[in-house]
Amino acid sequence: MRNTGSSVTVVGAGVVGIACAVHLLRDGHRVTIVDRAAPGEACSYGNAGVLASYACLPVSYPGLAWSVPGMLFRRDGALRIRWRYWPTLIPWLAMFLRAGRMDRMQASARALSFLVTGSLEQHRELARGTGVEHLLQPAPLVYAYADERALAKGMQSWNWRRPYGVAPRVVRGAELRELEPALSSRLGCAVVIDDCGYTTNPSKLVKGLAEYAQRQGATLLAREVLDMHPQPNGGMRLATDDGDILADKVVIAAGAWSAKLAARCGDRFPLEAERGYHVVLRNPGVEPRTIVGSATGKFLATPMEEGLRLAGTSEFAGLDAPPDYRRAEVLRRQARDLFPDANVDDYSQWMGQRPSLPDSLPVIGRARRHASLYYAFGHQHVGLTSAPRTGRLIADLIAGRAPNIDLAPYRADRFQR
Ligand SMILES: Cc1cc2nc3c(=O)[nH]c(=O)nc-3n(C[C@H](O)[C@H](O)[C@H](O)COP(=O)(O)OP(=O)(O)OC[C@H]3O[C@@H](n4cnc5c(N)ncnc54)[C@H](O)[C@@H]3O)c2cc1C
Structure with a gap:
């Protein structure tokens, strides 16, 4: 895989975080995934497993x-x-x-x-060559x-x-x-x-994708992220229960716990x-x-x-x-x-x-105050369905590619006054 030299740490090894990690790896980034639990053990463990292409109503x-x-x-x-x-x-x-x-x-x-449209095809694309197709x-x-x-x-x-x-x-x-x-x-x-x-098997799918990510060079760390500190060079230092992690870019994909982490960086979400x-x-x-x-x-x-x-x-x-x-x-x-x-x-x-979130839309985008911090959370009833597209959009943003849609509906500042 190409290596652009930029290091990205993804917090959260649920289906959303792992989809982000796989897309980022395919873009050539050095990827670290941090989760206090094993991949696919939180909400991504027990969902109904449906790739709900119809689930576009809030x-x-x-x-x-x-x-x-x-x-x-x-x-x-x-x-x-x-x-x-x-x-x-x-x-x-x-x-x-x-x-x-x-x-x-x-x-x-x-x-x-x-x-959500075309979710099955996007999952197949994400899973291609991973062994969990x-x-x-x-x-x-x-x-x-x-x-x-x-x-x-x-x-x-x-x-x-x-x-x-x-x-x-x-x-x-x-x-x-x-x-x-x-x-x-x-x-x-x-x-x-x-x-x-x-x-x-939703959990096995996430675990299989996470194992593929590791085979492609990602590092998986079993740690809890406690705090985040922007660095003078524009990167981030993550304080964890087992030492610090330095990263050029950070993606918060910590599911229902994401708002706690975002608050450490000054962003409030009604999650x-x-x-x-x-x-x-x-x-x-x-x-x-x-x-x-x-x-x-x-x-x-x-x-x-x-x-x-x-x-x-x-x-x-x-x-x-x-x-x-x-x-x-x-x-x-x-x-x-x-x-x-x-x-x-x-x-x-x-x-x-x-x-x-109250408007049923996830947050997919850059944090308000920190250019090196990205959010990918709030996927309510359709996180499994929409994970591949979310991962693609986050990879586009980090690569500086213009996504093929308007990201305004998902922006991070929509709840801030
Ligand atoms: C009953 C039920 C049925 C569902 N059915 C479907 C369905 O059929 N189709 C569908 O598309 N969606 C469905 N969903 C929704 C879907 O399961 C979720 O939207 C999706 O799993 C969210 O994924 P996630 O990666 O954002 O969060 P999670 O899977 O919860 O992952 C978040 C991860 O972040 C980690 N984490 C949190 N805080 C920290 C921290 N500080 N440090 C380190 N790690 C941290 C957690 O340990 C966890 O592993 C269903 C949900 C439920 C409850």
Whole structure:
């Protein structure tokens, strides 16, 4: 590989950090990756694995406020806010609901669509020659609705995506059964998105890419970054729990923990840990052919190496609160709504923290005050999907190449007053 002589340290070995590292290596930089844990062990471990080319709508959209009470107060609702956390969350929630105005939603959708469109192809490109290409599969998403009424209600959110190239197709009855024989016959209709894909093991994918990065010369350090100090020569000194690291350039890709580090350099971000859960049915007894979504439960079911993974739900409780596995129990209970014959007795559970900003867009760009510091975080529900594009954009910025899109929607100063 070419070597430009510039040293770049990436903080965070989740899917976003590792995608940045691989693109930077391919550009010829000397790359160091720092993470207190092994690659792909935080949020990138337990996601639904879906390369969601359709996921260009921000989480907040017009009319969402009306459905929030239903999601919050129903026993099996997809949203929870811990009582003690309400006062902390209110300013974020206000920004989040404002981001759902039609004009803002459309602006965010345009920006998100650039990051998610063609995700499977971009992942294949990223994984080429790494040895983990086989973990990527093409497959349609079958998003199932209880009945025609529910479909009619849900159709608006699919129609909002059409201007950005998403082509939802409705299937019913026998056609639906043929597409996914394992699906409950009680579910009458579904929206199908054909150009999707998934990984059969999200954590293994990240670990495989990280091993490839090391084979290409990257250094992987198991350390916690505690502080950052700009240097007179324009570089950065990272203080860690095991000594200092000097770098010409630094990329913060530390997921839900990124705002803590950015604050050390004077940038404040309203970054929330939007917690999600998964249940893996280890011997599900059913073999779905494809990715199935539940419109009622708002979760995804993905056939994976280790079993059938049901992943979703949103919980706000702060970064440090312990998991509440009753949220995962909700998913386990709802598994049989999709797959009536599923064996739900042999399972594992997990909680992860999505890095979520109120406008649902990540920060991809240079820090306000330090030319050697770059941000790549805040990918909320689509970090796996959008990691390859994010890595490419960060590599473009560091190389001084003009990216082929306007980066203004992702800029770091959009929350600063
Ligand atoms: C239930 C659920 C389902 C999901 N499903 C999907 C899906 O189907 N498709 C999709 O695209 N996305 C999905 N997501 C979202 C996706 O998983 C995240 O957006 C993505 O994993 C974020 O990746 P990341 O690299 O930014 O963060 P992470 O994977 O969290 O990585 C951040 C890393 O930074 C490290 N770190 C933090 N602070 C420090 C420090 N000070 N020093 C050293 N290291 C540090 C952490 O140890 C961690 O390894 C889902 C999320 C959840 C919770």
